[in-house]
Amino acid sequence: MTALFVVAFADLRRFVRSRSVLVFAVLAPLAIMGAFAATIGSAFGSIGVPDLVVVEQDGDPLLGPLVDGLRDEGFEVLTVVDDPDLARTLVEDGTHDAALLRAPDAASDEIELLVLGNTDSSAELSVGVAEVLARRAAAAIATAQALDALDAPAGTTLPASSFVVVEEQAPARVLLDETYFAVGTAGFFLCMAAVSVAATMHEDRANGTLGRLLMAPVGRELPVLAKAVACGVVVALAFTTLHLGSVVFLGADWGPIAGVALLGGALVITAVGQAMAITTVAVSQHAAGAIGTALNTAWAVFGGVFLVIPRTGFLNTLSRFSPFRWLLDGVGVNAGVGFGAEVVVHAGGVASFGLVAAAVAASRRREVRAG
């Protein structure tokens, strides 16, 4: 056991000297999270107060009362214009998020409202509010027309609604915001980094280090195990930086720390397991890198790291064969409903890939030769 840690420590010292640890565990994770924070980070945090333009032309029985009602309710950002083209321009250039107007092409006896919404994601709230207001305004005018048809006296109102809808928020078991990209990219980067660290075994073979180790009175599996330990330390450090970086820069929510630690541990097992399997199968450092890139990119694309995978259908089933999907779901459950048995199951899902890979590496440990 002592020999194992001595060799692993020597390996780590070499990584520190060559600044690989600094790059893998600190600089690269911070650069990735910094780039995410600078680009997509603001897109998720920019939903503010609804910002509407209402087109009210003189004497409009539909939109006039709506504008009055909105002002009475103290609606904060509301601009009233009388020109539909001006409203379109204000939304198109992003000055306002959404506009509400009568559909210009509707027949004169039809009640049709048009909501113009800016394509920017930060306009979603205003577009949603405008749609609700439009539907209610149109329903109100339709009801008023029906009351007229009944010859109801002026001022007649409908009795209080029989049915009421209330909205409830489902406990999220999936990641919905910037945390999704942080977690997925963290998994991908760690697995790629692990392959790169583990594949230095081929360099050890070329410079004679492996030969000297194999001549020592230790088990033949020692070089593989020591490399796995060193690789695990680097990957665990990188995971910690990625986690902290995503929390600080992106405001990502990974959930309770116990779940993060368990899922992080499972990810380290998988990263190290697949890296050792690839290293023992590959014939050179470059070959290990090529196989590692191919495997991890495949896992990343099917696991939903770069594109969000639908939750039903073939792609959903296929994504189960990627540890990154288990990781994303595990962090989703941890952040949404807290640490519990479900997180443990997902951590098991992540680690199972590493354990299978570790079994492959173990079966090939005696194939490790000096040259």
Added chain:
Amino acid sequence: MIAISATILRRYFRDRSNLFFVFVLPFVIILLVGVSAGSSLETEIGVVGARTPTGQIVLEELGSDDLRFFDGDAAISDATRAVGTGRLAGAIVFPERLADPIEYVRLPGFGSDGAARLDDAVELVNARAGLRAVARDLGREAEAADVAAAGVTMPMVRTERIGDDLWGGLDDSASAALTQTVLFTFLAGLTASVLLVEDRASGISRRHLTAPVPTWRIVAGEIVGRLLITTAQAALIVVATAVFFDVDWGDPFATGAVVVLFAAVAASCSVLLGSMVRRPESATAIGVTAALVLAALGGAMAPIEIFPPTMQVIARFTPHFWAIDALTVTMAGGGIGDVAAELGVLLAVTAALLGTAAVVRRRLLTR
């Protein structure tokens, strides 16, 4: 030069892992693009309590399209869980008692269409019930009340999105094909820089110098060999997505020019990185990080339209931005003239990187 390029290619393809890298991995991307073309976010809504009095009344207006019904003791928790995991857009829970509210369960930011659909149906039911009550109070015939109630219809509300379309207005499969091609081409190019570091360590690069050819030809041969590999990978994705999944890449000359120039940028970066670092693991670390960071900054991971204004300016300093911009134009039907500016920028970036890579590599070989 051709001989050295051919040697590099021969050595590269002799290693079976590289065959996997060049030919299998692009098909993983291609398959993802193809499958994602036929998939979309969930629109189905769960319904709990369809047989309750409230459920029966409201469902008459709501219809049954895109509804999934849940029964049994665990119906509410099953439906809520399906919403929470994204398998349903939302869930309607009808109460047992008429006086209790109807619940609509959804994740924040999702299922708004389902909420609107339920709101419309409930408004309609309420309006009709209210009109009947008013008619009764006014002593009107039941028939007149029904006629008035039938006159209330679903309000007509249309939504139109205007402004800069995400990914230039391309559909999901086209934007996926475009961004994954750009992201993968650059990632594959940079991670392959390990081979150059290994060549130097193993003395292969020095043995090239013993050949009776000028150093610049050796460097050019290395760059051309790498360029051919990177271009082949990118071209494979473009051609296969077009043939198998009907992704319309537009004008083949314009698309081809963009793909080749972007592959050249990736190949130049690969040679530069492979010449600048001493250790293979450093090449991988820097390569993967640079590929992910540049992809994020350049708009290959999220549409540039959602970036803050400052980041939209910074994005222009990445080759990814210009490649995505050009391919968006060609996919929308633009020709080579429409992407001349983007091609010019990519050409300038390639020339600058190639020049730097050649100088650094030459200095390294002759040192």
